[in-house]
Structure formats: structure tokens, C-alpha cells
Amino acid sequence: xxxxxxxxxxxxxxxxxxxxxxSRYGPLVLWAALIFIGSTSMLSASHTSVVLRLFxxxxxxxxxxxxxxxxxxxxxxxHVTEYAILAVLAARAFRSSTRGLLRTRWVSVSLLLVVVxxxxxxxxxxxxxxxxxxxxxxxxxxxxGLTALALLTIQKHRxxxxxxxx
Numbered sequence: 189x190x191x192x193x194x195x196x197x198x199x200x201x202x203x204x205x206x207x208x209x210x211s212r213y214g215p216l217v218l219w220a221a222l223i224f225i226g227s228t229s230m231l232s233a234s235h236t237s238v239v240l241r242l243f244x245x246x247x248x249x250x251x252x253x254x255x256x257x258x259x260x261x262x263x264x265x266x267h268v269t270e271y272a273i274l275a276v277l278a279a280r281a282f283r284s285s286t287r288g289l290l291r292t293r294w295v296s297v298s299l300l301l302v303v304v305x306x307x308x309x310x311x312x313x314x315x316x317x318x319x320x321x322x323x324x325x326x327x328x329x330x331x332x333g334l335t336a337l338a339l340l341t342i343q344k345h346r347x348x349x350x351x352x353x354x
Contacts, residue, residue, distance in 0.1 A: 212284055216277040220305060223270055227309050229318040267325055268332035275302050275333035279340055295337050302333030 239262055240255050250258075278298035282290040290297055306329035314321035 209286075212281045216274070216281045219274055219277050223274065223305070223309060224312065226270070227312050227316065227319065229316055264328055267328045268335070271302055271306060271329040271332035272336035274305065275299070275336040276340065278302065279337060295341060298337055299330075299333060302337075303330045306330050306333070 240259055243258055244250060244255065247254075275298050278301050279294055282294035282297050285291050285294075303326075306326040309329070310321040310323065310326045313319040
């Protein structure tokens with residue numbers, strides 16, 4: 189039956205539960221893929237130093253040491269931010285999962301995903317000639333995820349308390 193539908197040129201429709209799963213996990217998988225792509229030479233230090241041109245335009249007399257420090261801070265802030273976003277997307281997916289374990293343990297599962305992905309990301313970078321793998325970057329990534337999850341948990345508890353008082 190399904191092959192005749194495909195042969196007729198009409199695409200088969202996804203069942204409703206598949207659409208929900210795609211909307212729940214799709215953004216998480218897409219963001220993880222973007223992190224993976226960013227781990228190639230595309231976002232190596234030599235390519236991200238372009239951001240410093242704007243800083244140098246605003247502060248033309250900045251020293252080489254100052255530029256190095258600014259570049260370092262921008263790169264590490266990028267680590268925190270990209271993994272905070274990963275954690276938020278994981279939490280979003282797991283909190284609404286049809287699996288009870290994921291729904292009840294969404295913070296732990298999200299953090300585990302962030303830590304494992306951060307370690308895998310650094311392992312991947314060890315094979316890219318223009319990148320350097322660092323356990324410290326994995327720790328910074330994990331900190332970004334943990335911070336985002338902590339903020340989500342605080343927000344959830346505040347909403348719960350507010351609902352109790354209303």
C-alpha cells in the first residue's frame with residue numbers, strides 16, 4: 189500500500205507522534221550538528237580572530253596582549269554559550285518526552301548529554317590539525333550547560349511556588 193502511495197507521487201505523511209518527536213528532538217540534533225561543524229577548522233582561533241578587527245577599529249591603540257586577552261575571552265564565552273544552548277534544547281526535549289525516565293530526570297540526563305558531547309567534541313578536535321583538544325574546554329562547556337540547567341531549575345521552582353500562591 190505504501191509503495192503505491194510513493195509511486196503516485198504523493199509523499200507519505202508522518203504520524204502525529206513522529207511530528208512531535210521531530211519538533212522535540214530536531215532542534216537539539218541540529219544544534220549538536222552545528223557544534224560538530226564548528227569543531228572543524230572553520231572556527232579555529234585563526235578564523236575567529238576576525239572578530240578582533242572590530243575591537244581594533246574601536247580601540248586602535250590596543251596592545252597585542254590586550255587583543256590576545258579579548259580573543260581568549262570571546263572564544264571561551266563562545267564555549268559557555270554554545271553548550272548552554274545545547275543544555276536548554278536538551279532540557280526542552282527531555283522534559284516533554286514520552287519516556288517517563290527522561291521526563292522525571294531531565295536535568296541529570298541533559299547534563300550527562302552536555303558533558304559527554306563536550307568530551308566527544310574535544311576528542312573530535314584532536315584529529316583536526318588546526319584545532320587543539322583541551323579537557324579545560326570540556327570543563328568550560330560543561331559549566332555552560334550546568335549554568336543553563338541551574339537557571340532553568342530555579343525558574344521552574346519559582347513558577348511552581350508562584351502557582352501555589354495564586
